[in-house]
Amino acid sequence: MQVAEDHTAPEVAQDLGAFLERRREQLAQRWADAALFRTVFTVSxxxxxxxxxxxxxxxxxVARTGRPDDVAAPGLRAVRDQLGRMAASRIRAGYTPARIADEVAGLREPAAALLRADFEDPAGEHAHACVLALTVLLGTLRLVVMETTVSAGEELIARQRQQLLEVATPVIEVWEGIVAVPLIGTLDSARSQVVMESLLEAIVDRRARYAVLDITGVPTVDTLVAHHLMKTVAAARLMGAECIVSGIRPAIAQTIVHLGIDLGSVVTxxxxxxxxxYALTQQGIVVSPRPDAGAGPR
Incomplete structure (x- = not known):
């Protein structure tokens, strides 16, 4: 077979394309039993x-173009979404990209066996060239699946990270008109954004007049964390709720003073x-101190 700069010879390209069209049904029947398809399409x-x-x-x-190695071939666009859904399904099932790539590689042998059977001389030069072109073509399919697998994995990780952020920052309705967000762990920009969005949604949904940001579980407060807190307080005020920051420990108070951060406008x-x-009192609800458990009846 004559090859020029990764182009497949026209005769080989046409024969390979014709083979895939002619053996479409047989190939589909064989591939349907492969793990890549069988474990994804489980309905029937x-x-x-x-x-x-x-x-x-x-x-x-793609084969008819004579460029079986073209990952960006227009012919593959029609199945990229399908391959992406398949890859995402396998990723969710716990399979690694390498394992999925091996499953794609497993499609080669059934196809190559059918292709060789089409030739009077399976060991001939032309048959060998067609099988080689098929191998390159399925290698391209493998690369496309790998791309979609990596993309699906990144999307899954991003969704899981977002879900973890939301779980780690619950908004609790502690009283009618009062919501609270107990923060635990380090606050970064992404998590602070989730806190703000969740809190504002809760203020609207529950018609809260007071919102408590409890930072007892936040290990340190630096300029960035204080900035995020101030932005959240300001956003809550715009929504008609007063924001109260609680859990400021002595060490954190000293840090805030040392950094020169002004929290004078914030209720703490x-x-x-x-x-x-405080929030209950502001709503006219009398809060009585808890009786001393050690005190006897008078």
């Missing part, structure tokens, strides 16, 4: 067969209970 085998046919059609179109309380008592 017919569904897997149809998905395989779409992939074979795309490969046939030592703990969550004190902040709740």
């Amino acid at each position: 085998r017919d569904e897997a067969v149809e998905a395989c046919k779409a992939v074979v059609d795309a490969l046939a179109e 309380r030592a703990g969550l209970a004190d902040a709740l008592a």
Whole structure:
């Protein structure tokens, strides 16, 4: 076979494309039993067969161009979404990109066996050239699947990270008209944004007049954290709620003073209970001190 700068010889390209079209049904039937398709399309085998046919059609179109190594071939666009969904399904099932790539590589042998059977002389030069072009073509499919797999993995990680951020910053309705956000751990820009969005949504949904930001579980407060807190307080005020910051420990208070951060316009309380008592009092609810447990009846 004559090859010029990664281009497949026209005769080989046409023969490979014709083979894929002619053996479309047989290839789809064989591939439908492969792990890559069988474990994704579980509703019915017919569904897997149809998905395989779409992939074979795309490969046939790419083969006829004489550029079986073209990852960006227009013919592959039609199946990229499908391949992306398949990759995402395998990623969610716990499979690594390398394992998924091996599953794609497993499609080669059934296809190569069918292709060799089409030649009177399977060991001949032309048959060898066609099998080589098929190998390159399926290698390209493998690269496309790898791309979609990595992309699907990144999207899954991003969604999981967002979900973890939301779980780590719950908004609790502690009383009618009062919501609280107990913060635990380090505050960064991404988490601070989630805190602000969750708090503002809760203020609207629950018609809260007071919002408590409890930072008892925040290990350190630096300029960035204080800036985020101030932005959250300002946003809550714009929504018609007064924001109270509680849990400022002595060490954090000293840090804030040392940094020269002005929290003079922010209502602060030592703990969550004190902040709740303040919010209740502001609403005209009398908060009585808890009786001394050690005191006997009078």
